[in-house]
Amino acid sequence: MNAFTxxxxxLHVALEEPMYFKVEVEGETVVSVDITAGHVHRGIEYLATKRSLYQNITLTERICSLCSNSHPETFCMAVERIAGVQLPERAEYLRVIAGEIKRIASHLFNVAIMAHLIGFDSLFMHVMETREVMQDIKESLFGNRMDLGANVIGGVRYDLDAERSAYLAAQMxxxxxxxxxxxxxxxTNHSILQRTRGVGVLSHADALACAVVGPVARASGIAYDVRVKAPYAAYDRLDVPVHIESDGDVWCRAVTRLAEARAAVDLIRQCLRAMPEGPIAVAGRPAVPDGEAIAKCEAPRGELIYYLRTDGGKNPERLKWxxxxxxxxxxxxxMMTGAKVADVPLIVNSIDPCISCTER
Incomplete structure (x- = not known):
């Protein structure tokens, strides 16, 4: 049988962003894949050094849309470590709520696209309709359906009164x-199981060798979640379940995300019950001396790490993520080796790639 490329x-159906794959196949079977990135490089790490620490809160939120809250939150955590800032306890709970709202919306978008790629468009529309509830929550609480603008250095810029808390609880x-x-x-659906079980398998050993993170890792049996292993915000005071699957296929990655979305609903409820009274941010703008720090969080796609170095000036000397x-x-x-050509979009979507995050 002849091999061809x-x-x-x-531009293709599995991604909302541009990425090029050169897929070598024999007949309908994938032999190898080569990834060519760089189509949306924007030089944001360089731009960050030309803006103040406070301006970079806005810049980092625009690195990615689906995990837009995770970037400024982790950036603020790095600044706060250098400045020695301790967040008010109420702000820590409010950061968790904002992060989990984004997690639910992000995971639902991914599993909806999976249904669309299978050809199950009625399920796609049903999941997106459910996701629209989260979009309405974001617009109601933060004034925006995508970029929340929730974080500031030393806390958050939004609060929940009794009416908004009741609204959020009802929506949960x-x-x-x-x-x-x-x-x-x-x-249980036959169409989904037939197209996703045993497809794009990443074994536990291969997942460790590739150092994958987030739902991709947990779907291959790796019980690693930053919220549990290195708690930040208020996660050390919450019951955070780590859902894992063992088969490491497309279906396992989807059900892992759905389990995490349901867990996020419970985390928001826990925050609403336990959140104390008090300020939502430290008073004034804290002085940021020279220093360096690393901060990380569990973004919807997995572990997000920020490195920040300052020299005592208003702009960062170096910012990298x-x-x-x-x-x-x-x-x-x-995942693709040995798969069928028709399964390539499903496998790519199953890692929930964010190209703009990665190429920046």
Whole structure:
């Protein structure tokens, strides 16, 4: 059988962003894959050194749309470590709420796209309709459907009064019911199981070798979650379950995300019950001396790491981040090898890649 090359991308159905895959196939079977990145390089790490620490809160939030809250939160954590700032306890709980709201919306978007790629468009629309509840929550609480603008150095810029807390609690009850129904469909529907079980397998050993993170790692049996291993904000005072699967295929990655979305609903409820009274940010603008710090958080796609170095001036001397997709897309070569050409979009979508995060 003759081998030949299929160019996939840089524009294709599995991604909302450009990325080029050179797929070597024999017949309908993938033999190898080569990834060519760099189509959306924007030089943001350089731009960050030309803006003040406070301006960079806005800049980092625009690195990525689906995990836009994780970037400024982790950046603020790095600044706070250098400045020796201790967040008010209420602000820590409010940061958790903002992060978990984004996690639910991000995970639902990914599993909805999976249904679309399978051809199950009625399920795609059902999941996106459920996600729209989260979009309405974001618009109601933060004034924006994507970029929340929730974080400041030393705390948060939004608060929840009794009315907004009641609204959020009621919406979480609704989400709980809807997510249970969606999870049942993904766990039992024949069309989904037939197209995703045993497809794009990443074994536990290969997951360790590739150092994958987030739902991709947990779907291959790696019980690593920054919220548990290195708690930040208020996570050390919350019950954070780590959901893992063992088969490491496309289906396991989808059900892991759905389980984490349901867990996020419970985390928001825990925050609403336990959140103390008090200020939402430290008073004034803290002075930031020269120094360096590393901060990390569990973004929707996995471990997000920020490195910050300051020289006592208003601008950072160096700002760099390592995003989850950088670790995860290396595993695509293993996942795709031996797969069918028709499964390539499903496998790519299953790692939930963020190209703009990675290429920056």
């Amino acid at each position: 299929i160019p996939v991308g840089p 009850d609704r989400m709980d019911r809807d997510l249970a129904e969606i999870a049942h469909l993904y766990a 390592r995003v989850p997709s950088y670790m995860n897309w290396d595993a695509l070569g293993i």
